[in-house]
Amino acid sequence: EIVLTQSPGTLSLSPGERATLSCRASQSVSSSYLAWYQQKPGQAPRLLIYGASSRATGIPDRFSGSGSGTDFTLTISRLEPEDFAVYYCQQYGSSSGFTFGPGTKVDIK
């Protein structure tokens, strides 16, 4: 079973700053199987990035995804007030199904 590790656990930044979130897999993952979600308190997760680097419909271009193999990154180029939330990465394995990372909380510094 592939395990996802996200770092840092919490990222304290100010609006306008750049956020770099890491997702590391315990073994190599196809980029097609890697997605990122944003979740705000009391809300369902929202798909941001799929296929490691493709933005979902309606997602602003300040959000970008990159990476391959075991290391993937979600970058928010300039944080807006509405971007402070928890971010999860997700991967898929043919035998284990979907796995989510523990999440990174981006909060206001």
Place this chain on the structure above:
Amino acid sequence: QITLKESGPTLVKPTQTLTLTCTFSGFSLSTSGVGVGWIRQPPGKALEWLALIYWNDDKRYSPSLKSRLTITKDTSKNQVVLTMTNMDPVDTATYYCAHRQDDYDILTGYYRYYFDYWGQGTLVTVSS
């Protein structure tokens, strides 16, 4: 417009069986490539995938919970039902259903796997 909504009991007793229904609109589970999955989230914790059913009735389960889960679909009612047996307080969580659509990546030769539409979730508490 795709929407999904979960329904079911808010409180179940330990050892009981939980039955949750996902009612959706904007797509059909008889369309090739479509799937509906269940994901849960204990309070303050991360997301955990539970099960997924496809248009062709192919079913996938979390290996760690497979013995307790059953997922079925009623295409005519646009519903997916998840049952979880032998409920325990650690199963207290918000349960979400979500839509998946086959998405072929011609660059890698793989299908992309993600959930693009989610229900609002329903909180289930397990307590005597």
